[in-house]
Amino acid sequence: MRRKTVGNKVVSVLLAGALAASLAACGGNTANTGADAGNNAADAGTKEDTKSAETETAADTEESSDAAVADSGYEAKDLGGRTIKIGLWWDEYWDSNYQSLDDIEAAGGSWTNEETMQMKLDAVRAVxxxxNCKIEWVNLGWDGIIDSINTSVTAGTPDCDIYLTDLQFGISPVANGYVQKISDYAPADSDILTDGTVFTKQNLLGNDDYLFHESTTIPSGAMYMTYNAAMIDSLGLEAPESLAEKGEWTWDKFAEYAKACTQDTDGDGNMDVYGYGSAWTLTVQGFCASNNATIADSSTEGLSDPKTVEAFNFIDQLYNVDKSARPYQDDWNNDLLAFSSGKVAFAFAQPWILIQEIDNHDFDMRICPAPVGPSGDGSMTPAMITNNYMIPVGVEDATSVYCVFEEMMNWYHDDISYRDDPEWFESGFVDEDQVTLANKLGALANNDLWNSIDSEGAVSKVFYGDVVNGDSTVSQAIESNKQILQDEIDTLKIQ
Structure with missing residues (x-):
């Protein structure tokens, strides 16, 4: 039986210092670079100089560990010294291999908050x-974790009891029956089946019974429209946020702004600053969401949905008719980071990008709601980037595995103020109003998975065929590729 508890918050010394680092998920889909950066920032960053800070005494640490044991939520089962392995593709430094912060430091690990890192170690000791078990985070590497899933999991003898997956390689094992159902192993009163303080289930094309991720109140994986405030001010244009509040920030108004911002600043006869520019995946995600369009969030493809067609037609207008979008460079970083070098006025970006680039420009970079399309209503923003855990078929006593994992991951004992330290996230925005807007927009994220399941490139063929190569219209490109996407969705049918 799980007992819901709230741990007593001890006096803490918050270690100041903004973390400006991105987590690069190396692999086939560069769009997911930096995935879950906010969730992992506390453990991925550089340790501040904390030697002069007051730390807990040995007695305090022992008392904290004893309290953790007393507060744990499930009736325990003796696991006989079993090691529960969690596979991922980076190093984590809080498991049975580390007894103290000194051990972590000696191994090359670091932290941004000494108190919370100690709490995590205490949670491991309690579990x-x-x-009567051990916990081990196993860094398999990006290619290694994919290989482990494709070989050991499909053979029914998983290398790890739990895997953290990017959706690029997390959906396929679910669709092919290699992942256990959450409802089969999680106790009825478990966090994931009740209030979701620790874990949130991931919806996959209408089914949420297989993958799950850490819950958070901070939308660190959200995507925002960002703009060069100095450029907008210099042109005497009203702030987009103000227009949005009045219901006037529409595609038509955005098109006007994009034209006004497209300029030949050095007088050589060539445009060198454009109204809009971004990586192509962000462009598609952003404008589709602004028109309430999703391409793959159910068992039926949405590429041919009229709302999606409208979004691609608007993208075509910006690039090929108005020519107010920066010509596509087909160079990921060149397109993605054009906003920070002042080459474009508007772009779509995620928090980790804003934070990474904060020292690479000398103007205020602000966010605003995306302009609302003719079929949109402002209630949808692009999908969140999340990594998800799964327990494969073949893992014995998955119920105990889950219970141990939940208790360990609830190292903050339901006091989410420890877990959701907003400092990293907030550092990407210029003032409190912008932080408030970022949280508001982040709460509107949709569940469109096309960028994780479209391995055949149906969506990119539409974008490249029309916008880049100009060898087909939007309608022609969509008609030629919609069945390709539908076939991919069909192969991922989840029971």
Whole structure:
């Protein structure tokens, strides 16, 4: 039986210092670079100089660990010293291999908050003692974790009890029956089946019974329209946020702004600053969401949906008719980071990008709601980037595995103020009003998965065929590729 508890918050010394680093998920889909950066920032960053800070005494640490054991939520089962392995593609430094912060530092690990790192170690100690088990984070590397899933999991003998997956390689094992259902192993009163303080289920094309991720109140994986405030001010244009509040920030108004911002600043006869420019995946995600369009969030492809067609037609207008979008460079970083070098006025970007680039420009970079399309209503923003856990078929006693994992991951004992430290996220925005807007827009994220499942490139063929190569119209490109996407969705049918 799980007992819901709220741990007592001890006096803490918050270690200041903004973390400006991105987590690069190396692999086939560059669009997911930086995935879950906010969730992992506390453990991925550089340790501040904390030697002069007051730390807990040995007695305090022992008392904290004892309290953790007492507060744990499930009736324990003796696991006989079993090691529960969690596979991922980076190093984590809080498991049975590390007894102290000194151990972590000696191994090359770091932290941004000494108190919370100690709390995590205490949670591991509590789980070890209560369940008679060990915990091990296993860094398999990007290619290695994919290989482990494709070989050991499909053979029914998983290398790890739990895997953290990017959706690029997390959906296929679900669709092919290699992942256990959450409802089969999670206790009825578990966090994931009740209030979701620790874990949130991931919806996959209408089914949410297989993958799950850490819950958070901070939308670190959101995507925003961002703009060069100095450029807008210099042109005497009203701030987009103000227009949005009045219901006047529409595609038509955006098209006017994009034209006004497209300029030949050095007088050589060539445009060198454009109204809009971004990586192509962000462009598609952003404008589709602004028109309430999704391409793959159910069992039926949405590429041919009239709302999606409208979005691609508007993208075509910006690039090929108005010519107010920066010509596509087909160079990921060149397109993605054009906003920070002042080459474009508007772009779509995620928090990690804003934070990474904060020292690479000398103007205020602000966010605003995306302009609303003719079929949109402002209620939808692009999908969140999340990594998700799964327990494969072949893992014995998945119920105990889940319970141990939940208790360990609830190292903050339901006091989410420890977990959701907003400092990293907020550092990407210029003032409190912008932070408020970022949280508001982040809460509107949709569940469109096309960028994770479209391995055949149906969506990119539409974008390249029309926008880049100009060898087909939007309608022709969509008609030629919609069945390709539908076939991919069909192969991922989840029971």
């Amino acid at each position: 070890e003692e209560k369940w």
